[in-house]
Amino acid sequence: MSLLNAITISIGDELLSGKTIDSNNAFISRQLGDIGIVVSKKLIIGDVNENIKKALKWSLNEADVVTITGGLGPTHDDITKTALCEYFGVGLKTYPDLLEQLKERFAKRGLAFAQSNISQAEYPENARLLMNSKGTAQGMYFFHEQTHLFVMPGVPAEMRAITTEHIIPMLSDLTGAITEFVDIHSNGVPESKLYELTKPILDEYPKAKVAYLPKHFIVTIRVSFDSNFKGENTGKLNDIYARISDLLPANIFGRDEDSLSSVVGRVLKMNGATVATAESCTGGLIASMITDISGSSDYFNTGYVTYANETKMAILGVKEDTLIKHGAVSEETVSEMLSGTLAKSGADYAIAVSGVAGPTGGSEEKPVGTVYIGVADHEQQQIKRFQFGTDRVLNKIISAQTALNMLRIFIAGQLS
Numbered sequence: 001m002s003l004l005n006a007i008t009i010s011i012g013d014e015l016l017s018g019k020t021i022d023s024n025n026a027f028i029s030r031q032l033g034d035i036g037i038v039v040s041k042k043l044i045i046g047d048v049n050e051n052i053k054k055a056l057k058w059s060l061n062e063a064d065v066v067t068i069t070g071g072l073g074p075t076h077d078d079i080t081k082t083a084l085c086e087y088f089g090v091g092l093k094t095y096p097d098l099l100e101q102l103k104e105r106f107a108k109r110g111l112a113f114a115q116s117n118i119s120q121a122e123y124p125e126n127a128r129l130l131m132n133s134k135g136t137a138q139g140m141y142f143f144h145e146q147t148h149l150f151v152m153p154g155v156p157a158e159m160r161a162i163t164t165e166h167i168i169p170m171l172s173d174l175t176g177a178i179t180e181f182v183d184i185h186s187n188g189v190p191e192s193k194l195y196e197l198t199k200p201i202l203d204e205y206p207k208a209k210v211a212y213l214p215k216h217f218i219v220t221i222r223v224s225f226d227s228n229f230k231g232e233n234t235g236k237l238n239d240i241y242a243r244i245s246d247l248l249p250a251n252i253f254g255r256d257e258d259s260l261s262s263v264v265g266r267v268l269k270m271n272g273a274t275v276a277t278a279e280s281c282t283g284g285l286i287a288s289m290i291t292d293i294s295g296s297s298d299y300f301n302t303g304y305v306t307y308a309n310e311t312k313m314a315i316l317g318v319k320e321d322t323l324i325k326h327g328a329v330s331e332e333t334v335s336e337m338l339s340g341t342l343a344k345s346g347a348d349y350a351i352a353v354s355g356v357a358g359p360t361g362g363s364e365e366k367p368v369g370t371v372y373i374g375v376a377d378h379e380q381q382q383i384k385r386f387q388f389g390t391d392r393v394l395n396k397i398i399s400a401q402t403a404l405n406m407l408r409i410f411i412a413g414q415l416s
Contacts, residue, residue, distance in 0.1 A: 004064035004171075006032050009043045009055055011070035011080055012154060016046050024069045024159050031163050034179045035172045036226065037065055047071060052083040060147045065171065070154030072137040074116040080151065081124060088142070090125040094118075102136055127151075130166040134158045139166060148174075181224035182237040184244055185258060186251045187405040191219045194251075201243050205236060217398040218260075250409055260404040261289045261296075267411050268299035268349070275407065276345035277303040278316055278337040280328065281355040281371060285400040301347045306337070316340030329354050329366050331374075331383050338376040338383075349411070350376045351403050357392045369395055373403045375410045382410055 008028050014020040022044060029039040040063065045055050052071070059066045071080030085092060099121035106113045120136045123129060130139030130150070137153040139162035150167050152159045172178075186194055191214045198221060202210050205223075213220040223240050225233040245252040254263045268275060277287045287303030290296055304315055309328055312318040317340040318333055326332040337352035355371030362368035368390050374383035386402060388395045 276347035
C-alpha cells in the first residue's frame with residue numbers, strides 16, 4: 001500500500017480577505033484521506049502571478065500530489081492558467097469543440113457570448129483536461145517530475161464534481177490504498193459526553209481511528225480503518241454503528257450521508273404519513289430543511305410561519321387569552337399551535353416552535369435562547385423547553401434540528 005502526501009492550494013483574494021470561506025480545502029482533504037493520501041500542508045494564495053508560481057514550485061518539490069482550486073474564470077483576475085503556462089514554459093491551446101459547446105450553452109440561455117468567454121476553451125498545451133460536468137471551466141491534470149498536479153475551478157460544486165469523478169478514481173488506482181469508514185451522526189448530546197459514553201465500545205477496536213466532529217448541535221463520530229481491499233472492515237464498521245445506536249437511540253439519528261431531514265423523510269414515507277409545521281422563531285427553517293430532500297412532497301403538506309401573535313391567532317387558532325396569560329413563548333401556546341396545525345393541514349404529524357432567538361427580547365423568566373418545541377399527532381403531544389445560547393442564527397439552526405429529531409423519536413416511540 002503506497003503512502004502519498006499532498007498539498008492543497010486555494011487561489012483567490014476573497015479567501016485571504018475572509019469574505020469567502022475556503023470550504024474546498026476541507027472537501028479535498030477528506031476525499032484524499034479516504035484513499036490514504038495525507039494532506040500535509042494547505043496554502044491560500046492571492047491573485048498574484050508570481051506568488052502562484054512560487055507556491056507551485058515549492059509544492060511540486062514537497063508533495064506527491066498537489067491540488068489547485070480557483071482562478072479559472074473568464075475575468076481579468078483569473079490568472080491561474082497564465083501562471084501555469086509561464087511556469088511550464090508552454091502556450092495556450094484552444095479546443096474548438098469546447099468553444100462551440102460554450103457558444104451553444106450561452107445561446108440556449110439567451111445570453112450574449114462575450115469575447116472573454118473564449119478563455120474557457122483555452123488551456124495550457126501540456127494539460128490533460130478533466131471534464132467538468134457542472135460548469136464551463138474544465139479541470140486539468142499535469143504529471144511533473146513524479147508529482148501529480150490537479151487544477152480545478154474554485155466553484156465548490158464544480159470542484160466536487162471533478163474531484164469525485166476524475167481525481168479520486170485516478171489516485172485510487174495509483175495508491176491501492178483504501179480507508180473504510182463510517183460516520184455516526186448524533187443530535188442533542190455534547191461532544192465530551194458522547195466521547196465518555198462511546199469510548200468503552202470504541203476501545204475494543206484498537207486499530208480504528210476515531211474523530212469527533214462537532215457542528216452546531218450535531219456531533220459526528222468518524223470511525224475508520226486502513227484496508228488492503230474494499231469490504232475488509234465492513235462488518236466491524238456496521239457492528240460499531242449498531243452498538244452505538246443501541247446505546248443512544250434518542251441521539252444517534254443516522255450514518256454516512258444521512259441528515260435529520262432525510263431520516264425523518266424516510267420514516268414518514270415508509271409509513272405513508274405526512275407532516276406540517278408551525279414556526280415562530282425559526283421563521284420557516286424547519287420547512288426549508290424538510291423540503292431540501294428530493295421527494296419531500298410525498299410527506300410534507302404545508303408549513304405556517306406565524307411569527308406575530310396576530311397570525312398565531314388568525315391562522316392557527318391560538319387563543320388570545322393563552323397569549324396574554326402565558327406569552328407566545330410557552331408550552332401552552334405551542335400546544336395550541338400544534339392542534340391548529342393538525343386541524344388546518346390535515347397532516348398526520350405536526351411540529352411547532354416558539355422561542356426567543358435573540359440577541360434581544362429575553363426576560364428573567366425567559367432569557368434569550370429559551371425555545372419551546374413540540375411534536376404531535378392526533379392522539380398526543382410532546383412539548384419540551386430548551387435553553388440554547390445567545391446567537392440568533394445558531395439558535396434557529398439548533399431549534400430546527402432539535403425539532404426534527406424530536407419528531408423522529410416521537411414516531412419511533414409509536415412504532416415500537
